[in-house]
Amino acid sequence: MTTSKVVEKNVQLFNDGEQFHSLYIVHSGMFKNSSLDENGKERILRFSLPGEIMGLDGIHAESYQSTAIALTTSSYCKIPFNQLLDVSEEFPIIQRNLLKIMSKEIYSNKKTYIDLGSTAKLALFIYNISQRFKNRGYSEKEFYLPISQRDIANYLGMAEETLSRIFKKLQKLGAVNYKKHILTILNKQQLKEIAQLISASE
Amino acid sequence: MTTSKVVEKNVQLFNDGEQFHSLYIVHSGMFKNSSLDENGKERILRFSLPGEIMGLDGIHAESYQSTAIALTTSSYCKIPFNQLLDVSEEFPIIQRNLLKIMSKEIYSNKKTYIDLGSTAKLALFIYNISQRFKNRGYSEKEFYLPISQRDIANYLGMAEETLSRIFKKLQKLGAVNYKKHILTILNKQQLKEIAQLISASE
DNA sequence: CGTTCGTTTGAGTAATTTCAACCGAAGTGG
DNA sequence: CCACTTCGGTTGAAATTACTCAAACGAACG
Known part of the structure; x- marks a missing residue:
């Protein structure tokens, strides 16, 4: 349908409020999706990884509800929404898949x-990212995480300083390693316990 | 398509994990949608008001991802999903509306x-509920809120005691009144300020 | 009338934020 | 090439916020 395009770090794909026309699928790299709150402060809503779709929140209002910015050199595929609708009328399976994707998102x-x-929170964040990489065929144990700690703190709703301390704590505990934006999960089980995904006794 | 059915308080419409078959539209009353966390504790995910759809999160896995329980005597309309899909193939407008609804949910x-x-948090919660009532043609200033403070605290992720104190605080500030589950918004502007929906100087 | 349930209250404790300062790496301009 | 600035991250200490625990309360109910 369309070919993959490459963008450099900090390039913006679409902007909050702009007219909605296309969905975007991340091919490689990573994007952050954010909007500004009433005081003009950035509020990060999600990070989009390879294989994930951006722009779904723009369908209902016919304008994008967030801004998409590349966090590192990334590539993406653009899907004009009207074309997608036309095709899905011919092939209902496409429509069903779209519904499933949106349901999963909800x-x-x-x-x-x-x-x-x-x-x-931080343990769960790391675990979630890890599983999303895994689902797309990447390593779940070690990956490049081109997100600043400030952005992670913003996303998780905690102070930057707190995040820094907790990151150090998780490393001291031996659950993960983090250096130069390379994140390594050293003890998945422990990480899940800390994230309260399993009770500690199991 | 189907007629409205009435259920008493505490009746469950569908259960987390159960096979997905239908969407449910709330006609009157209110439902809570919850699931159990890893330690068996209830986690309330949303409250469903008249006009709102329940079950959308079950489409992708073909099983419900939460439990729906009536908080007061309520009525609802059941929509078998397969029938909906069949009809939407004939009338693409239905499909588009479904996409819009899901987009809005996201x-x-x-x-x-x-x-x-x-x-x-509490101010925003009250404001959001108020606007949802308003959008459905009900009063935004005064409404029956059949949710226990325990459930609100659970939903907002705070201690029951904290919620009680904050509720009293909002009343002392003159923003709202709350008695016998009747909530009255006394000062919408102030409520929005407290909820940080506008800056205090405006 | 006694019990339960939902809510309230107080006091002490724990977790997180804030503020202020510092650090090291990276980038910039003279 | 070196000083300078910026940026992202770190650290410590004080202040704030929210939680926990324990107890009491009032309304509703059988």
């Missing part, structure tokens, strides 16, 4: 970070 | 409570 937003302490 | 999840203090 579902995944529910696994919220609310209710967790800072340590559990 | 978008609304972005307005997250992360990052807010307890006072702002």
Whole structure:
């Protein structure tokens, strides 16, 4: 349908409020999706990894509801939404898949970070990213994470300083290693326990 | 397509993990959608008000991802999903509307409570509910809120005691009144300020 | 009338934020 | 090539916020 295009770090694919026309699939690299709050502060809503779709939140209002910015050199594929609708009328399977993707998106937003302490939040964040890489065929144990700690803290709703301390704590505990944006999961089981995905006794 | 059915308080419409077959539209009353975490504790994911759809998160896995329980005497309409798909192949407008509804659901999840203090969280919660009632033609100023404070605290990720104190605080500030599950918004502007939806100077 | 349930209250404790300063790596301009 | 600035991250200490625990309360109910 369309070919993959490459963008450098900090390039913006679409902007909050702009007219909606296309969905974007991440091919490689990573994007952050954010919007500005009432005081003009950036609020990061999600990070988009290879294989994931951006722009779904723009369908209902026919304008994008967030801004997409590349966090590192990345490539993506653009899918004009009207064309997608036309094709899906011919091939209902496409429509069903779109519904499934959106359903999954709704579902995944529910696994919220609310209710967790800072340590559990960060552990869960790392675990989630790891599983998303795994689902796309990448290593779940070690990956490049082109996100600044400031952005992670923003996304998780905690102070930058807290995040720094917790990151050090997770490393001291031997759960992960993090250096120069390379994240290594040293003890997946332990990480899941800290993220409260399993009870510690199991 | 189907007629409206009535259920009493505490009746369950569908259960987390059960095979997915239908969407449910709330006609009147209110439902809570929850699931159990790894330690068996209830985690409330949303409250469903009249006009809102439940079950969308079950499409992708073909099993419900949460449990729906009536919080008060309520009525609902059941829509078998396969029938919906069949009809939507004939009438693409239905398909488009479904996509829009799901898109809106994805978008609304972005307005997250992360990052807010307890006072702002509760104010935002009240404001959101109020707007959802308004959008369906009900009063935005005064409504029956059949949710226990325990459930609100659970949903917002704070201690029950904290919620009780904050509720009292909002009343002392003159923003709202709350008695016998009747919630009255006394000062919408102030409520929005507290919820950080506008800066205090405006 | 006694019990339960949902809520409230107080006091102490724990977790997180804030503020201020510092650090090291990387990039910039003279 | 070197000083300078910036940026992302780190550290410590004080202040704030929210949680926990324990107890009491009032309304509803059988």
